[in-house]
Amino acid sequence: MTVMTLPPAVLADRALLWHWLAEVFLAAPSADALAALRDGAGRKWLAALATEPAFAAPVAEIGAALAAPQETAQLQTRLTIAFNGLFLGLGGKRTLAPNDSAWSEGGLFRAPVAEMTALLADCDLRLAEGCCEAPDHLSVELMLLAHLETHADPRAGSLRDRLRLWLPGFCAAVRAEDRTGFFAGAAALLLAALDHDELIPQPEERTVK
Numbered sequence: 001m002t003v004m005t006l007p008p009a010v011l012a013d014r015a016l017l018w019h020w021l022a023e024v025f026l027a028a029p030s031a032d033a034l035a036a037l038r039d040g041a042g043r044k045w046l047a048a049l050a051t052e053p054a055f056a057a058p059v060a061e062i063g064a065a066l067a068a069p070q071e072t073a074q075l076q077t078r079l080t081i082a083f084n085g086l087f088l089g090l091g092g093k094r095t096l097a098p099n100d101s102a103w104s105e106g107g108l109f110r111a112p113v114a115e116m117t118a119l120l121a122d123c124d125l126r127l128a129e130g131c132c133e134a135p136d137h138l139s140v141e142l143m144l145l146a147h148l149e150t151h152a153d154p155r156a157g158s159l160r161d162r163l164r165l166w167l168p169g170f171c172a173a174v175r176a177e178d179r180t181g182f183f184a185g186a187a188a189l190l191l192a193a194l195d196h197d198e199l200i201p202q203p204e205e206r207t208v209k
Helices: 008-024 031-039 041-050 053-066 072-087 100-104 111-122 138-150 155-177 182-194
Strands: none
Touching: 008 138, 008 182, 031 041, 031 053, 031 072, 041 053, 053 182, 072 182, 100 111, 100 155, 111 138, 111 155, 138 155, 155 182
16 A cells, blocks of 8 residues: 555544654653643553554653653653753764754755755745754654645655655664663654554544644
């Protein structure tokens, strides 16, 4: 089955997962988002995802991180520190830039930036004014993938192939450096989802925030 033949409900579920993963790698989770994931709509959504064998282990790892014996505010602080160290440069040479260029070209602001800028323009899209991320940021590529899949756009396949080229190295590095389990689990879920054609139907709530 190709993504072009997926029914609308499944496409919506895929889009939700891509957007959630985009948020994970864009900014540290808020206290409200963590509260929902620990005991709210997000928890039910993760439980639904976990019923798919390909997603069970990554979701279990995310769940274990969320189940840490800490108040939500303390967990948020821990994950914020981890996020800043992993992705925002506070980790020094150990920082893992979540950008296509860094992993496919060996440095920032290389050819993938221009390529993604052109693809966005071709889709009549552009980054929001004030956005400080490059067009080849993982979160941008995932949000564009959600858009293309939802609209049954054949360019979704090419974008998925693009992500498959550089994400294994990035996700392996996240696995090696993350001490919380949350981001490592999210990275594993991302890789599993890229190679999976269907997503589990959601529970009643259609948001994870």
